[in-house]
Amino acid sequence: MRHALKTFLTTLVALTVCALANAQKPTPDEELALAALEGLMAQPSERALPIIKKVLGGTQTTLIKQRALFVLSQMDSPEAQQILLQTSRSTNAAMRAEAIRSIGIGGNEKSLDALQDVYRTGDAEVKQEVLQAWLIAGRKEAVYQAAVDAKTEEEASRAIHILGAMGATEELRRLGNRPNPSSGLLEAYAISGDLESLRKLAEGNGERSVRVEAVRRIGIIDGDAARQALRQIYATSTDPEFKDAALQGLMIAGDEQGVLTLYRAAKTSDEKRSLLRMLSTMDGDAALNEIDAALAGTNATAQPAPAPRKQEQKK
Numbered sequence: 001m002r003h004a005l006k007t008f009l010t011t012l013v014a015l016t017v018c019a020l021a022n023a024q025k026p027t028p029d030e031e032l033a034l035a036a037l038e039g040l041m042a043q044p045s046e047r048a049l050p051i052i053k054k055v056l057g058g059t060q061t062t063l064i065k066q067r068a069l070f071v072l073s074q075m076d077s078p079e080a081q082q083i084l085l086q087t088s089r090s091t092n093a094a095m096r097a098e099a100i101r102s103i104g105i106g107g108n109e110k111s112l113d114a115l116q117d118v119y120r121t122g123d124a125e126v127k128q129e130v131l132q133a134w135l136i137a138g139r140k141e142a143v144y145q146a147a148v149d150a151k152t153e154e155e156a157s158r159a160i161h162i163l164g165a166m167g168a169t170e171e172l173r174r175l176g177n178r179p180n181p182s183s184g185l186l187e188a189y190a191i192s193g194d195l196e197s198l199r200k201l202a203e204g205n206g207e208r209s210v211r212v213e214a215v216r217r218i219g220i221i222d223g224d225a226a227r228q229a230l231r232q233i234y235a236t237s238t239d240p241e242f243k244d245a246a247l248q249g250l251m252i253a254g255d256e257q258g259v260l261t262l263y264r265a266a267k268t269s270d271e272k273r274s275l276l277r278m279l280s281t282m283d284g285d286a287a288l289n290e291i292d293a294a295l296a297g298t299n300a301t302a303q304p305a306p307a308p309r310k311q312e313q314k315k
Contacts, residue, residue, distance in 0.1 A: 030063055045080060055068045056083070081106075081111045084106070093125070096129070100130055101136070103133055118130055124158075131143060131162045143163050144159075144163060153184075157184025160184040164187070172189060173194070176197050179206075180207060181201065181206070190221055193221050199218070215233055218253075227250065233246040251278060
């Protein structure tokens with residue numbers, strides 16, 4: 001069952017890729033060629049390969065040649081894999097992208113390893129295509145190494161984003177142990193719900209701006225533990241910037257009850273005013289109730305109680 005599901009998914013991916021590559025509906029001739037290529041998938045590779053090579057070297061449309069690359073990815077033949085790798089370095093962007101994706105779909109270990117060189121020498125577009133291939137193939141370590149070796153913040157963030165999509169918690173945490181973690185790493189932690197790693201960064205000795213942002217990103221995580229962590233950070237921190245980041249996190253999380261709890265526990269008028277303003281922006285009943293209570297309290301203290309009437313003296 002698992003094998004059948006994998007086959008179905010890989011075929012679905014291939015069909016989607018080709019459909020995106022050619023927005024127009026296939027012509028009758030293309031539909032016939034596509035059907036013929038589908039039939040080749042049931043043939044032994046030694047019989048199918050010469051026909052595929054003829055298609056790739058002929059005058060067929062890009063759509064047909066892309067489907068031929070997918071058929072190659074389903075072959076164990078070393079020659080088929082070599083053709084895919086050659087095409088992954090092509091100057092034809094559409095064919096190159098499909099070859100790289102097909103390597104990811106095919107899952108050939110040697111071809112996936114060979115994409116390391118394609119990644120190192122490619123531009124930003126090629127790098128993204130290789131990352132996507134590794135994503136399809138589940139190559140977490142390769143994507144992790146791409147993040148480690150990244151030359152720019154943007155390049156590192158792209159690899160980290162892919163690790164987040166892969167659910168690569170261990171690899172993301174290993175990146176967090178390195179100096180000067182990328183801002184993309186904070187986003188990946190938040191999206192994957194890794195509260196432990198965000199708190200570790202926030203409470204560590206790293207760059208201040210990263211620590212503050214880690215506190216703020218906790219608000220993206222959905223759950224009582226994240227909301228409780230933000231309340232605790234606010235209540236225990238003496239640094240205004242960290243307290244403000246915790247409040248922003250509570251705002252992102254929509255934790256009206258948490259802000260209300262902090263408001264009621266506030267020790268100074270300035271702090272109460274700040275928290276009440278935030279409550280009022282959260283558009284909940286709690287803010288209205290506290291505003292009403294605050295106004296009632298003001299009126300009670302601002303307006304003196306009427307003096308009791310003097311009783312008339314008895315004559």
